[in-house]
Amino acid sequence: MSWINRFIDSVTDKGKELLQAEDPDRVKGQYSLQEDCSALLTYRGDATALAMAQQILGRYDNSSAEEKLSFFQYLATEMSPDFRYVAELAQKLEQDADSKDYKQLLAALNGGRHMLFELLNIPGSGTQALVKMRTELLDLVPKHPELASVDIDLKTTLEAWFNRGFLEFREIDWHTSADILEKLISYEAVHEIQDWADLKRRLSGDRSCFAFFHPALPDDPLIFVQVGFTEEISDRIDPFLNQEQPVSDPARANTAIFYSISNCQTGLRGISFGNFLIKQVVQHIQKERPQITRFSTLSPIPGLNRAVQKGYLAEDELQQIATPWLTSLNKRYADMPLTELLSERFERLDESHDDTVSFLNELGLHYLTQLKRGEEPYDPVARFHLSNGASIYRINPFGNRKPHGMKSAAGLMVNYLYDLERVEMNHESFKQNGTIDIHPNLTKSKRRLRVLS
Amino acid sequence: MSWINRFIDSVTDKGKELLQAEDPDRVKGQYSLQEDCSALLTYRGDATALAMAQQILGRYDNSSAEEKLSFFQYLATEMSPDFRYVAELAQKLEQDADSKDYKQLLAALNGGRHMLFELLNIPGSGTQALVKMRTELLDLVPKHPELASVDIDLKTTLEAWFNRGFLEFREIDWHTSADILEKLISYEAVHEIQDWADLKRRLSGDRSCFAFFHPALPDDPLIFVQVGFTEEISDRIDPFLNQEQPVSDPARANTAIFYSISNCQTGLRGISFGNFLIKQVVQHIQKERPQITRFSTLSPIPGLNRAVQKGYLAEDELQQIATPWLTSLNKRYADMPLTELLSERFERLDESHDDTVSFLNELGLHYLTQLKRGEEPYDPVARFHLSNGASIYRINPFGNRKPHGMKSAAGLMVNYLYDLERVEMNHESFKQNGTIDIHPNLTKSKRRLRVLS
Amino acid sequence: MSWINRFIDSVTDKGKELLQAEDPDRVKGQYSLQEDCSALLTYRGDATALAMAQQILGRYDNSSAEEKLSFFQYLATEMSPDFRYVAELAQKLEQDADSKDYKQLLAALNGGRHMLFELLNIPGSGTQALVKMRTELLDLVPKHPELASVDIDLKTTLEAWFNRGFLEFREIDWHTSADILEKLISYEAVHEIQDWADLKRRLSGDRSCFAFFHPALPDDPLIFVQVGFTEEISDRIDPFLNQEQPVSDPARANTAIFYSISNCQTGLRGISFGNFLIKQVVQHIQKERPQITRFSTLSPIPGLNRAVQKGYLAEDELQQIATPWLTSLNKRYADMPLTELLSERFERLDESHDDTVSFLNELGLHYLTQLKRGEEPYDPVARFHLSNGASIYRINPFGNRKPHGMKSAAGLMVNYLYDLERVEMNHESFKQNGTIDIHPNLTKSKRRLRVLS
């Protein structure tokens, strides 16, 4: 336990005594959670404010789903800034920019709901409680759009706290503490970890793992990436997931494959660390294992099948890509509508059939580089890596033959290459112009920069 | 160098290359500092933004005083939020609270000047540069009140960064690194440290020192307090400042005297750590040296003489306090106006004269407890300790016989007692009602709670 | 990897090159392991010596059981000190104590076999290899008593290395690294740990674990003790071993029960750390959990049944203890010889039968305090704790109802109390006079100090 938490705990304890003496009804919970929040904003002493904040967090935690919703709705309405007053001050400031009015304007915006979150953030475990609270809030927003403003303020509070200046970067291995490893097992989102033996294999010899931590969530990773050291840019996920895979000699490896990246904290959604993590891991490996010179992901293409089924890909382009393959197929598929055909076939494609492989290659590249959501690629994993500045290096038909992989993406996987010489340039081009860097390897000629249009 | 700074440096270097390729004129400094700032807000790529931020900080640092003023004025005017738009959005939100409008409102306020500070805060040494920038800005504000709004935004940025969650608490002793000790010598604001030998004495056996640090200013203390371990609540500062003072056996001490507290970073003015520090030191000493049971300051009364000279103390009350002493004085002072007399005498008072001592005791207590600035005590040191929850324990006439002490406060010093049993209660009463806790020792009867009125 | 191991590795690598150039046959292994040892003693350069030492350790490791025996026999004979020369020098020194002769005498004794062990100890993993080598040597000594002298020298080398000045004391909990926890599971010698879930329970809330480590065996514990925090001095082992046992509130505990102590390194037999560990744990807990005021083991009595069966206990005394119990038993046991009866009954005793309980109490105390091996108690666990200065606090019939516990000690367990006020005094009395401290609780009157006779 850090000195600051111990310190805050001791002040909180004093605050509880004072609160008990001054306002025993409040301590007994005679007032509503909402009333407690509104009271907290009036407290001028540190100790009672801390005690009250802790009481509020405890009451929230013990609330029913209904009570929580009503609590958030209270924050959305009663605790909303007084926009009439804000408008008044802004008009005054427009006429004559006086710093006292400016202060008041900021206070009018930040003094209520946002201040409440700041006050709740102080007790030792306040940050953890807010991260959990936001997880629950985010669940409610889609059905209760009026809560989106509450989330804006809560996110602002968490964002300031989780700034990257305090991120801790750690290599995770078998020397790491059991409680962190246990969390890894439960957080792994991409390729499930079966048990301790499975985890141990993923941390042995030719594998490693890296994570970001933050002092506000001690021993609870924010995000982690699993890495395998290989002699080539892998096109299959199997060897990374197979516990029985023999450990190869890491000294002979020249390539690092990022085969799984998991965000751990839903409550920090939109507060991004992932782009940092991979680049930092690349720099770290370059220093610690200088023989490793290539860095690539082996990534899923999670949106492919959905895009095909929902008809998001232009019918004519799809047709053009598919024709050679269709031609080579059994005639009985001739009359089936393309989308239906694809859906039907995706789970039982034939790896030995060259035209199938060619088709899948074409299809994957087409999907990744042509289908957009807003200004950016439709596929969320592509969006992430291309925005980081990675290049599309290769499409891997039958990269993931597991049922889930076949179903969601016809078994296709993709390598995104992190070339530190190009990565920042690519990132800038992507951000400014939507340009995607496609490796010459893939275009079979020179490097192609395809602009998303 | 931390991993994050190394990482940011590497991205910044890439950004410089990209910037050089894209906009060589900008890198050459063909545009004004102001134009650079305005350009930075338009960059969408991380690397170029970092490079630009670093360029701006460098250019600011090399600017003349005049250029800096004009830079701040630019921030105050051109970079001010568009209040007309803010007012418009606020009116809209008053009608119908839509989260998109709320987002825009916040962006309208924070997207310009405040965002600029956030962007400048990122490069490795950005925080240090902003702390220095604020030191210079604070110097300008009194003569240029229009810059106060700039300071509001700059302070907000620094406040988020220097939140107490990341404060590091360290005991400073002769095992501490030379670079930190060297800074202590230069920062000590209350009782100057002469040289390394003087410092060594202040860290030996019956003395110690505690400080707060923050990762954003590595090895540069934010605030520190010097402590002596004694067998009584000291009434003289001399023994603490005298290098030749023999080291007494710390095992026999039962009291900790805080005899000097120095804030180190002007650029963090208003972002308070001091109230934490002393209470934390008390807790720390209680744990590490359980035989120490009393905690008191030996503090100056810096505003006393000025208050007397400027006639801030009510003439009739002052007269009443002074009469017994004046009566006992040589007649030739009889006709002198009181204020003049006091000023004239303050540097050569007679310690052996009982009436003088009584008068000084009365005067000190009267000044500390009756003279207010706003809602709080006029004396800045009293304000600090009483707000923390300390009690006034004793007035010490001739506590500081050095010329500066005699001149500023007629040699008076005061002990503020930190009694952990009372400190939070006192703090709350002070904050809520302005109550000051005066130790029974001083009132010669029971504990008196005097309300500032 | 520590700097020193990295450094030694780099020198060893150079040494291999030099050795390869100078004596390729040796590197190829054309000479016997014994010849390599003898060569090593002649090397004057650091690098080749290191390379040779590593080669020897590798060859030993790859040797068959037969080869190892013959290697040890070589050390016992050919590598034995030249006692004739030793005698000669000692006679010379007896006449005239010259320091050059003294040096030579020491060299004559230490320059061969002992020096070989010292040289093998240097490479990075040398110490680990020697610990393993001694494990194997100790296995051979009973059948090959001529190897005992080899063990004396090997133990001397390890003893100097594993001196207590470098012991690391660590609390083991769920934050401890997985590789250490994995070792705990495999090393637990007293009460087997089933799996990770079982281990986690033993490290939760009302339990803890403490261990000694040494830099020469990084992350490999030397010895560890498992502790439970309770509200009384436990008389049953069950609750400590049951994974489903609910976690009790450690804040309410006032007693620490040491319920399992495991030595981990057979190769360090006779180099004792255990006596340190428990006392250090007591001191540590006293500081960190001041509410814990009693410290006791819950220990097995491993030798009891064997002593009964082998008739080590005086027949008449045994008879006297057993009579009341026998009288109360079914008649059909009347004619059975006592020893046979006890053996036969030990696995199916009746807990509800008062006379049985009384008998077991008497038997346990009698065995622990009356049966000796040399100057000390016959029971190895008693020997350990009583030598440390613990008192016998209570005998616990049916403390361990598991088959192994019933079979080896009729279910009896014992509490050895560590009372820091008495422990050193007891230790001294035990060491000087063989006195055992029996708690008044047990004698039902005043404290009894029974001298082993």
Place this chain on the structure above:
Amino acid sequence: MSWINRFIDSVTDKGKELLQAEDPDRVKGQYSLQEDCSALLTYRGDATALAMAQQILGRYDNSSAEEKLSFFQYLATEMSPDFRYVAELAQKLEQDADSKDYKQLLAALNGGRHMLFELLNIPGSGTQALVKMRTELLDLVPKHPELASVDIDLKTTLEAWFNRGFLEFREIDWHTSADILEKLISYEAVHEIQDWADLKRRLSGDRSCFAFFHPALPDDPLIFVQVGFTEEISDRIDPFLNQEQPVSDPARANTAIFYSISNCQTGLRGISFGNFLIKQVVQHIQKERPQITRFSTLSPIPGLNRAVQKGYLAEDELQQIATPWLTSLNKRYADMPLTELLSERFERLDESHDDTVSFLNELGLHYLTQLKRGEEPYDPVARFHLSNGASIYRINPFGNRKPHGMKSAAGLMVNYLYDLERVEMNHESFKQNGTIDIHPNLTKSKRRLRVLS
């Protein structure tokens, strides 16, 4: 304070109480120091043994020079091993190697004086006390050769404790603790450090410092080396010692110059760390500052003038070297005996005189490579570096123009080059054959390996 020292202190305190109760006269010091030592060897309890050991160390420390001498003489005679018994056992073992006899033989040798040192080594500050004791003993040995055997045993005890497995390697810079830096100032033996400002310059930018520490002497260096980073292999010491020397850009440096090496602990004489230190520093710098590719000392030649004056250099060879220079000198020196002439001239040589420079070059190389003490070079600094495996790279006439440098070595300095490719090979050749590696740079042709003969 480490846990082990705290633990030992607590046991020692108990031991004092027990000792006080059992033998109050002993605690009062009624017995002689010698009698205390002899008593200590009979104690069987840990606590009283520790208390007695501490009492002995305290009494020794307070003894007069005379008493200390008599204490050492007691150790040399009364505490000497019983060699008659040793001889007896050795003869027995020669007949029949029984491990019990072997154990007894070792006990006969180690059970007395050596055991005493082991027991004195245990209390917290025991090691420090023994290091100091040996410093004093080494002072006495030259006049009292009978004490040499005592030193053999004391050194053995310290050697086991200060084994290299526990050495700590640290870079010393301005971040290092003040107490260590203060010790550096006092320990610097080669080129005196004037004050804190001088030290700070030696730790700035283009300089650094590295040291070995050992846990038994916390914060007290064993040995340290000062390094300057330059753009050439320096031939002058001045720039390294001049506080006003501007700091050059360390990024441009390609060479590390070791310009001062100081052993700090006289009491550890003969327990060598120096050879490790330089090679480790070279490896460390290679990793941390890869642009540094050359490593050389700039060393004094402390024995040169003494060797010349005492006539240790063969007269004819010296004559041959000196002739060209003498010829070019003023005639009035013609008849002076060479040795006298050299001594007379050494403090006022003319740097601009080419023949002088040539002569000094020849003289330096001749002295370093031809004059021996036993099997190794006569010059102690040469012995150290050449034994480590360094090469003689260059002789630097007028390298040190300070009075001391001119007087002891005619201003000559020498560069010993540490070429990691050759250093182990050189070390081995030197150790086996006495071969010295002379850099081709010096022989103006190919590398010369001159064998000391």
